[in-house]
Amino acid sequence: MVSLNLLAVICFGYVAFLFAVAFAAERAAAAGRTAWLRSPWVYTLSLSIYCTAWTFYGAVGYAARSGLEFLTIYLGPTLVMVGWWWGLNKLVHIGRTQRITSIADLISSRYGKSSLLAAGVTVLAVVGTTPYIALQLQSVTLSVAAFAQPDPAQPVPADPSATAVWVAVGLAIFTVIFGTRNLDANERHHGVVMAIAVEAVVKLFALLAVGVFVVWGIAGGAGAIVERIQASPELSAWRIDGARWAGLTFLAAAAFLCLPRMFQVMVVELEDERHLRTASWAFPLYVFLISLFVVPIAVVGLEALPAGANPDLFVLTVPLAFGQEGLAFLAFLGGFSAATSMVIVAAIALSTMVSNHIVMPIWLRLTRRGASVSGDVRHVVMLARRLSIAGVVFLGYLYYRLSGGGAALAAIGLIAFAGIAQVLPAMIGGLFWRGATRNGAMAGIAGGFALWLYTLFLPSFGPDVVLPAALMAEGPFGIGWLRPYALFGIEGLDPLIHSVLWSLSINTVLFLAVSLASFPEPLERLQGAQFVSALGTPGGARSWQGGAVQTEDLMVMAQRILGPSEAQALFRREAARQGLGGYLPEASPEFLEVLERELSGSVGAATAHAMLAQMVGGMQVSVQDLLAVADETAQIMEYSARLEAQQEELTRTARQLREANEKLTRLSVQKDAFLSQISHELRTPMTSIRAFSEILREMGKDGPFDPDDQARYASIIHDEAIRLTRLLDDLLDLSVLENGQVSLNIREGTLSDLIDHAVATAAAGEDGPDLRIRRDRGAERLPLVTDLDRLSQVFINLIANARKYCLSEAPQLTIRAGGGGAWITVDFIDNGQGIPREQQDMIFEKFARIGDQEAGGAGLGLAICREIMARLGGTIAYLPGQGGAAFRVRLPARAALAAQ
């Protein structure tokens, strides 16, 4: 028999050890040695506060009563953690970026920083958590009693409240000391987290130790325990119940997300979002190990202990019954750890919610100009939080005393789960649906909460405690279909599943319907956009308009909430970011937003928003502001569109300028080339004229005078002079044509006459190979009204070119005329080798000569032709692919028609 004194000493020793751990962790964090405090393993272990004393003791009792159903409590969270990519990552990300302090803060922040909603969720959380705290106190009391009671079959001592009082007081002190060290609830409670991580190890180790003892110490191995399970009358009789199996898995998953204490460790205390990856498999592993030996312990307990023994205490009583007192102590410490860690974290989470969402708003309202005038707000907040912790723990104790500790542990746990799960639709909807509104969330939560109270929570005290027995049996005023356990006539369903089904579905329907029907306020829409697209777009719309607020007033307020040094550091940082010296940044919307976020880390989003609104003079965002912002955006977009158009125009102009410049450069090069060509062309005949005139001058001075030579030399000089004249004529001609100074002598005629004339002129005075000319006189019978002399000049040039440059054995020129349509065309096609492709676009340039052909000519002929045709309103072009050199002359036919 263990003495209770020894037990008390062990308890105190253990608590002192926890104090030391928490203290060391705080010291290490203060000194900056946070590497191991911030490991993902500490995070995973801190998540294990999901496994409370209910898990530790109650799961075995649950297994003994209801078979494998206890597993659903762990399968739900396992699926949530394994499926973290579905939304847990988003939740955690929002929690960190928005400096969310609690689940009530999350909901209120999402729905336009609504104080009312935050208060509602807080009330829900307190109501849902109080029985749970009572449960922990009860479990500690029962386990102490189990040591005091030599015979497990006897009922527990009648007045175990002394233990509960001591435990409650001790927990409240621990939580006040380590849970309210820093005001910023969004900062990490290193001491607390470390302590609960240690407790997580202790409870896992204790349960595994008892399990190993049961399986290998008593039953004799894994195979034997399986046989015992099959043989056990209680367990083998268990049949799976589909509704409860699925419903409880879902309920556990929902509670895992919504429980205030889970939110506290999962989101608020998270150091690094990547820790979630590790926890995604490590937390399922933890609960896997926790539940591994539950059934074996239950089976052995059912066999070994007398029939009246409380199965909730098998973890303790089985080792005790087999004389393993050390193991029993370990198990007791495990259960104690499970209970205390849950109470500590739940108290912290609830106190943050109560102080931020209930106490502070009331206080702000009572002291009207509170934020800027009254004393130290930090003091108030801190006091509110400490009192809330004490109050929450006391409420738990009160509930324990009032309920008398009678009901089975697991039942209270599940009822609490169902209560807190009412937050789920508003939370999930808020994270993923832009259309979710505050009214919808309030309607859903209120409806679900009311139904939960009516169908589950109040009836759970038993008939005639809260609800009259007559009401439970007959329904209110005898209306049968309003009976709490058979709402709308659905009977035969398990009360829990019945309540979860009704409350959550009515909750969801109200939430969706009211959301669809209502219109959100501007701030709600801003917050909704930020939450729903949290992982996608960084930053977001602003909720403040900069304005008349004095930064100094803000500073005074911030110092009172954040503390002087923190506030000064913040203001200085912001001032530096705005490029200002000193401590007073401009009250820009950005700055107000940063300040609000910092404040919300201390007092919650709704309170922070309200305080800033008081200071800034109610300059909350309004529809007009939103419209102005939208208008501004539209203006900016229009302006940028205009800029874009201007830029395009500029680019176009620049391109044109560049082209013009290139052309000028080309022209300059061309001009230089022209000049050097001219000089060259003029120089060649000049040289020979000078040389021969010198010979003529010297002739007869030193030798016989040969008249033949004289005549020959004179004729060379004459020829060269003619060539020079012709060149100069051509140049003059070209210059006149290019300058547009030519006057046209428009006359009537026919194409065939013109070609006759040109052929005859070109043939005259030219020697060389005989050029055969093929014509189709019928086609040439086309009337012309144009400058016939100029046109014939073009034809002569083309025919002469063919005569000169066609190197065929039997040179032949085809002249093909074509009329009809708007144009008259005349093609000149020879049967020579044609013009190489790369030179085709050069032949109309001045001084362009093909290859190294020796036949004379300055290379101005085609250039002149082109200019003439341009003057006549037509074109001349090279016609490729005709088997030889081919040119097409085009004339507008209108002139021709006008003549008829």
Place this chain on the structure above:
Amino acid sequence: MSAPRRPVFVSRDAYRSRRLKDAARLLPVLGAALFALPLLWRSEGAATVGTAGTLLFIFVVWAGLILSAFLIARQFESGAADGAEAEPDRAEPPPGAD
């Protein structure tokens, strides 16, 4: 407002990281289906699986789920997803488009 432009095809790394996210999303669905499987078993008659059998089945599935989650988390750790994490993981509606 036009839909945000998104590339139709992505690089091999980005592709792998997206499929990894798909796997992470599908895992709980698979787990839920397997955990619900005992509901379909015969509860009466001689050929029932029994409590011990159900227990073993669930623990085996559970262990498999933990192992898969571990492998997926390790893939994430090894940086396969780092490159693509900056981009939105699905086409969120642009702000102001509700």
